[in-house]
Amino acid sequence: MDKNERIIRSVIPPEYAGTRLDRYLAGRFTYFSRNQWEQLIKDGNIRLNGNQYRPSKILHGGETLEFTPPETAAEPEVNTNFQILLETEDFLAVNKPPNLPVHPSGCYFNNTLSMLLRPQYGIVHPVNRLDRETSGITLFARTPKAAGKLADQFLMHSPEKIYTALVYGVFPEMLEAKGYLSQEINCVVRKKRRFTKNDPGDVEKETAETFFRLLGTNGEISAVECKLKTGRLHQIRATLCSSGFPMVGDKMYGQDPEIFLRYIDDTMTDADRALLLLDHQALHAASLRFTSPFTGEEIFLEAPMPDDMQKIYNKIKYEVTI
Numbered sequence: 001m002d003k004n005e006r007i008i009r010s011v012i013p014p015e016y017a018g019t020r021l022d023r024y025l026a027g028r029f030t031y032f033s034r035n036q037w038e039q040l041i042k043d044g045n046i047r048l049n050g051n052q053y054r055p056s057k058i059l060h061g062g063e064t065l066e067f068t069p070p071e072t073a074a075e076p077e078v079n080t081n082f083q084i085l086l087e088t089e090d091f092l093a094v095n096k097p098p099n100l101p102v103h104p105s106g107c108y109f110n111n112t113l114s115m116l117l118r119p120q121y122g123i124v125h126p127v128n129r130l131d132r133e134t135s136g137i138t139l140f141a142r143t144p145k146a147a148g149k150l151a152d153q154f155l156m157h158s159p160e161k162i163y164t165a166l167v168y169g170v171f172p173e174m175l176e177a178k179g180y181l182s183q184e185i186n187c188v189v190r191k192k193r194r195f196t197k198n199d200p201g202d203v204e205k206e207t208a209e210t211f212f213r214l215l216g217t218n219g220e221i222s223a224v225e226c227k228l229k230t231g232r233l234h235q236i237r238a239t240l241c242s243s244g245f246p247m248v249g250d251k252m253y254g255q256d257p258e259i260f261l262r263y264i265d266d267t268m269t270d271a272d273r274a275l276l277l278l279d280h281q282a283l284h285a286a287s288l289r290f291t292s293p294f295t296g297e298e299i300f301l302e303a304p305m306p307d308d309m310q311k312i313y314n315k316i317k318y319e320v321t322i
Contacts, residue, residue, distance in 0.1 A: 007068050012048075014061035015183055015204075016190055021046070022055035026264035027190060032107065033266035045070055075111040082113060085301055090146040090294045091139055092117065092124060095303035098135040098280035102126050113138065127151060128161075128288075133249075136163070136285025137303045149293040159290035163226040163236055164215070164305060166282035166312055167245035168255060171222035175212040177239045180205045181232050189260050192252055193234045195242035208232045210239050216316040221248060223313050225286075236283060248312065249278030282309055 016024050022041060026034035038055040040046055047066040048057065079097040086093040094113065096102065101112045103126050109115065117124050117140065124140035125147035141147035153159075179197040182205040183190075194200075195208060209229035216223045222245070226236045234253070240246070241253040251260040255275060262268045273279075288301045305313065 007066050009067075010065050012059050012061055012063045012065055016059050017061035019059050019190060020055065021048070021053060021057040021059060023264075024059055024190075027260070030264055034264050035266055040067075040070070043070070069107055075107055075109065078108075078111040080111075080116060082116065083303075085137065085303060086299075088294075089142065090292075091127070091141050091150060092121060093288075093301050094138050094140065096130055096135055096138045096285075098133050098306055101132045102129045102138060114140070127154065130285060131281075131283075133280040134283045134285065135280075135303075135306050135309075137288045137301050138285070139288075146294070153290065153293040158229075159288055161228045161231070161285065162287045163228070164284045164286045164309075164313075165224045165226055165236060165240060166248040166309060167222050167224055167240055168220065168248065169222060169245045170217050170219060171212070171214045171224050171245055173214045175243065176209075177212065177243060178209045178229075179207075181208045181235060181238055182206075184238075187257060189252055189257050192257060192260075193238040195239040206230075206232050208235050208239065210236060212240075216313075218316045221312065221316065223316055237281065248282035249276050250281040250283075251276065253281070277312065278308055280306075282312070284309060 012024070022034055022038045025037040025046070026032065032040070041053070041055045044052055045068045048063045050066070078101070079099045081097045082100065083095040084092060085095055094117070096113055101108045103114045104112050114124060114126060121142065124142055125144065127139035127141055127147065127150045130136060130138055139150065141150050177195060179195055180200055181193050181195055182200045182203050184192040184194040207230060211227040211229065213225040214222060215225050224240070228235065237247055237250060237253040246254045248254070251263045259268065259272045259276065262272060284305050286303060286305070290299055291297070292299050304310070
């Protein structure tokens with residue numbers, strides 16, 4: 001493979017102006033710790049606008065970042081315990097486990113769901129993409145033509161997407177959150193977002209709407225059904241956290257956002273891990289309903305929660321009857 005084919009390029013978002021290069025990389029691309037990114041910078045694997053800098057380089061925003069993965073870099077281990085929910089000639093529905101990327105990105109290539117499916121199904125095309133730590137239903141088109149039809153279907157006829165989340169606190173029986181998502185400006189974690197019911201003013205923002213329903217609580221942790229009306233970056237996690245219900249296992253939107261900084265610096269403590277309860281955010285894409293653009297039939301898919309989430313859920317004794 002030509003070395004130029006291995007270069008990964010991206011543009012530094014303007015909101016990261018004033019951030020150190022090594023801290024930006026560790027916070028934005030968490031598959032390496034801050035110490036590992038520092039070494040990669042020193043080894044010449046990171047360039048800004050074609051130039052090499054020190055890890056302490058202060059960003060201005062808008063720079064072109066180039067990352068050349070080292071030839072000998074080993075991919076991080078992942079959870080390969082995925083399950084095929086439905087297989088048709090046009091698409092696959094897969095129950096993705098937590099801690100498994102959907103598609104190649106950064107240092108992940110072979111250790112991704114797309115590549116793990118390839119030996120049996122050939123090249124597949126992700127239709128909906130979950131975060132690495134989020135589990136649940138992921139669709140893959142089996143041909144480029146099918147990918148286009150599914151993408152159009154999802155764009156024109158919003159599918160019904162329902163997630164299950166575990167949060168700290170006693171959640172209300174119903175909560176309709178309609179408002180705005182924007183950057184959490186005063187937070188130590190730059191990429192963290194916040195939800196507000198009122199317009200946050202002259203900042204970059206997106207409208208967001210989520211309907212939440214209590215599934216059960218034991219007085220300390222609640223299981224919540226999350227029904228998306230819009231699909232925004234970190235929508236469920238940011239909305240729950242801003243509403244006073246931080247997510248179990250979430251390093252960024254959990255009870256202590258500084259855990260995320262210690263995570264990227266590879267300095268998490270046993271107390272941090274005990275507080276998180278899980279090694280991934282407790283968010284699961286539980287069901288999906290959409291109309292097949294190939295047959296016109298309604299497709300309804302359900303996926304069981306990961307065992308560690310299910311174990312916590314089973315301890316929740318009180319169930320709400322609607």
